Amino acid sequence: MSDLVLVEQQGAVLEIQINRPDKMNALTDAMYADLVAAFKKAEQSKEINVVYLRSSGPHFSAGNDLADFLETEFNLESNVVQFLLTLAQMTKPVVAAVNGAAVGIGLTMLLHCDIVFASADVKLSVPFIKLGLTPEGGSSQLLAARCGDLKANEWLLTGRNILANEAENTGLVNQVFENVDTLWDEAGALAQKMSKSSQDVLVASKLLLKGEQVSDVVQLIKKEATIFGQRLQSQEAKAAFDAFLNR
Amino acid sequence: MSDLVLVEQQGAVLEIQINRPDKMNALTDAMYADLVAAFKKAEQSKEINVVYLRSSGPHFSAGNDLADFLETEFNLESNVVQFLLTLAQMTKPVVAAVNGAAVGIGLTMLLHCDIVFASADVKLSVPFIKLGLTPEGGSSQLLAARCGDLKANEWLLTGRNILANEAENTGLVNQVFENVDTLWDEAGALAQKMSKSSQDVLVASKLLLKGEQVSDVVQLIKKEATIFGQRLQSQEAKAAFDAFLNR
Amino acid sequence: MSDLVLVEQQGAVLEIQINRPDKMNALTDAMYADLVAAFKKAEQSKEINVVYLRSSGPHFSAGNDLADFLETEFNLESNVVQFLLTLAQMTKPVVAAVNGAAVGIGLTMLLHCDIVFASADVKLSVPFIKLGLTPEGGSSQLLAARCGDLKANEWLLTGRNILANEAENTGLVNQVFENVDTLWDEAGALAQKMSKSSQDVLVASKLLLKGEQVSDVVQLIKKEATIFGQRLQSQEAKAAFDAFLNR
Numbered sequence: 001m002s003d004l005v006l007v008e009q010q011g012a013v014l015e016i017q018i019n020r021p022d023k024m025n026a027l028t029d030a031m032y033a034d035l036v037a038a039f040k041k042a043e044q045s046k047e048i049n050v051v052y053l054r055s056s057g058p059h060f061s062a063g064n065d066l067a068d069f070l071e072t073e074f075n076l077e078s079n080v081v082q083f084l085l086t087l088a089q090m091t092k093p094v095v096a097a098v099n100g101a102a103v104g105i106g107l108t109m110l111l112h113c114d115i116v117f118a119s120a121d122v123k124l125s126v127p128f129i130k131l132g133l134t135p136e137g138g139s140s141q142l143l144a145a146r147c148g149d150l151k152a153n154e155w156l157l158t159g160r161n162i163l164a165n166e167a168e169n170t171g172l173v174n175q176v177f178e179n180v181d182t183l184w185d186e187a188g189a190l191a192q193k194m195s196k197s198s199q200d201v202l203v204a205s206k207l208l209l210k211g212e213q214v215s216d217v218v219q220l221i222k223k224e225a226t227i228f229g230q231r232l233q234s235q236e237a238k239a240a241f242d243a244f245l246n247r
Numbered sequence: 248m249s250d251l252v253l254v255e256q257q258g259a260v261l262e263i264q265i266n267r268p269d270k271m272n273a274l275t276d277a278m279y280a281d282l283v284a285a286f287k288k289a290e291q292s293k294e295i296n297v298v299y300l301r302s303s304g305p306h307f308s309a310g311n312d313l314a315d316f317l318e319t320e321f322n323l324e325s326n327v328v329q330f331l332l333t334l335a336q337m338t339k340p341v342v343a344a345v346n347g348a349a350v351g352i353g354l355t356m357l358l359h360c361d362i363v364f365a366s367a368d369v370k371l372s373v374p375f376i377k378l379g380l381t382p383e384g385g386s387s388q389l390l391a392a393r394c395g396d397l398k399a400n401e402w403l404l405t406g407r408n409i410l411a412n413e414a415e416n417t418g419l420v421n422q423v424f425e426n427v428d429t430l431w432d433e434a435g436a437l438a439q440k441m442s443k444s445s446q447d448v449l450v451a452s453k454l455l456l457k458g459e460q461v462s463d464v465v466q467l468i469k470k471e472a473t474i475f476g477q478r479l480q481s482q483e484a485k486a487a488f489d490a491f492l493n494r
Numbered sequence: 495m496s497d498l499v500l501v502e503q504q505g506a507v508l509e510i511q512i513n514r515p516d517k518m519n520a521l522t523d524a525m526y527a528d529l530v531a532a533f534k535k536a537e538q539s540k541e542i543n544v545v546y547l548r549s550s551g552p553h554f555s556a557g558n559d560l561a562d563f564l565e566t567e568f569n570l571e572s573n574v575v576q577f578l579l580t581l582a583q584m585t586k587p588v589v590a591a592v593n594g595a596a597v598g599i600g601l602t603m604l605l606h607c608d609i610v611f612a613s614a615d616v617k618l619s620v621p622f623i624k625l626g627l628t629p630e631g632g633s634s635q636l637l638a639a640r641c642g643d644l645k646a647n648e649w650l651l652t653g654r655n656i657l658a659n660e661a662e663n664t665g666l667v668n669q670v671f672e673n674v675d676t677l678w679d680e681a682g683a684l685a686q687k688m689s690k691s692s693q694d695v696l697v698a699s700k701l702l703l704k705g706e707q708v709s710d711v712v713q714l715i716k717k718e719a720t721i722f723g724q725r726l727q728s729q730e731a732k733a734a735f736d737a738f739l740n741r
Contacts, residue, residue, distance in 0.1 A: 116644055201725065201730060205650060209629070
């Protein structure tokens with residue numbers, strides 16, 4: 001595993017840190033593979049009760065690294081899709097801390113986390129439509145389930161930014177903290193506190209909270225990915241990617 | 248088509264305007280037929296990407312024109328039901344701008360719009376129970392899906408008014424604007440901006456957002472309409488209508 | 495029926511009052527049996543249109559009386575489970591007024607009420623996990639449906655308190671009133687006002703609002719209760735109960 005994804009065990013918490021701050025934590029194919037490995041490790045380890053997902057630097061994640069993304073074949077076996085499927089099927093609680101930009105999959109991965117804390121500088125968006133693309137990562141249904149259909153529609157059909165206040169008021173995040181240090185302190189402390197409960201009761205609770213819907217979410221992620229893959233071949237998407245990469 | 252429903256194409260946006268301001272835009276059987284025709288035109292036209300629904304004058308719609316409603320046979324083929332079914336099955340995005348009173352179907356039609364902007368003077372209600380009637384237009388399920396079950400229950404079981412602040416906080420509307428001119432400017436501009444995306448990506452996105460539930464919503468509208476039709480024959484409803492029309 | 499559950503008919507409203515204020519209205523097996531009888535009376539009486547559920551004293555309910563709970567065999571036939579099933583299957587509207595502490599089933603019973611008013615001193619929690627237990631009373635799904643998944647996850651996985659402002663903002667309650675006297679006045683007045691509608695239209699409306707989901711909720715309550723019963727036998731739960739009772 002490269003150092004672009006850092007993994008550290010702290011007691012019964014596995015901290016997974018996206019660590020490519022010089023690129024706003026844009027995610028490459030190799031990083032998705034690392035994330036899959038990290039989450040699978042957390043899921044399988046008898047020592048780990050809770051995952052704490054964060055990133056380093058001023059931004060959570062700018063989303064897909066577009067240049068890398070275009071060099072990688074996209075299908076249901078792709079690491080990006082496998083990452084979403086792995087995260088969606090975790091039976092252990094995942095606490096996420098999000099700061100700065102959280103774009104595209106930087107937001108949609110949060111839909112599969114159980115508790116999401118944010119800092120006041122957070123700026124989230126799902127701008128797939130600006131690239132001629134359709135919703136992915138379960139966002140076409142899970143964003144409405146979390147925040148109501150009107151906000152989900154607006155965010156996905158316009159791609160506009162969502163700031164801290166709106167994110168908190170709509171339930172897109174649990175709570176907003178004044179600055180990023182407080183965010184990381186509080187999210188880390190919550191993960192530690194939760195991890196004191198037994199793995200049995202944490203998993204049994206999460207299965208009740210999420211269990212029945214997991215197979216639907218898996219199907220949804222695959223369905224969205226299939227349509228997303230078709231859209232990637234459209235002239236509209238190709239022109240949008242060109243414009244973005246050559247800006 | 249009469250001038251009670253105005254239809255105007257502006258670029259790739261079809262603006263549909265309820266235009267009976269001297270009657271608070273109360274809706275007649277003939278107007279529902281006009282609305283069906285207008286939405287079907289938008290759906291079928293290759294030139295149209297987005298619908299912008301608004302009304303003229305100080306109120307969005309007082310709901311059914313009760314005198315006209317009582318003169319028209321009510322069943323699943325009625326224009327009012329066909330209007331709701333047509334709107335619920337639109338595959339192109341619908342942006343609505345709502346100001347002043349939005350009563351009964353004046354609110355329930357908004358449950359089938361994708362983005363709803365409101366002005367600060369908005370006053371919404373679903374007072375079916377005050378007429379001895381039951382929820383219609385999908386409101387028995389869609390209001391709770393959008394705003395939570397407790398608010399939906401209260402609004403439908405008491406028929407009380409919902410003002411701008413509550414509408415915004417509960418997600419019944421996307422955003423509230425200070426006055427009606429700003430509302431119309433902003434809603435129109437959003438529709439124009441959205442319409443710059445291709446029809447393909449807009450429709451594919453909306454199908455993901457709404458597609459799977461559409462057949463359930465169609466069944467729900469029909470089920471509610473059947474019960475609503477039975478309630479219309481009740482002594483309670485007849486007495487309530489009499490009291491209303493002779494007030 | 496003991497005086498630990500008071501039942502009083504006021505016009506077409508049946509007021510059911512939890513009345514064990516010296517024990518913070520902690521609920522015993524006998525009280526659950528009384529509550530089942532009271533709700534069944536309301537459901538069956540042709541004179542009753544609406545139920546008004548409240549409690550006496552400074553707290554709504556501290557939840558299960560743990561000492562009593564441990565002396566009672568727990569299974570799907572237990573009075574506590576039968577109470578939840580009875581409440582979930584009511585076809586007449588239930589208005590609840592909640593003040594002070596509402597813990598465990600003191601909160602989960604509210605998920606089956608149609609309208610919930612609260613006072614500013616309300617302090618709700620679902621601290622099952624602190625006792626090594628899993629969500630009950632439908633809370634694993636209904637809390638997320640009412641308030642969004644992130645808040646539901648956090649409340650159930652940490653057991654922390656929910657104060658009035660958060661309860662109102664997340665839709666866990668309809669409205670917060672400044673003090674308990676205003677709460678009881680307003681909730682009682684609302685129940686009376688609602689009860690002026692006919693039983694037919696109230697029941698038909700509630701069936702549309704809740705009907706389709708009731709069988710799912712019944713299955714969910716049973717599933718949760720089965721897992722809850724297994725957790726009660728765990729060493730973790732036994733140790734937590736011991737610590738609580740000997741504190």
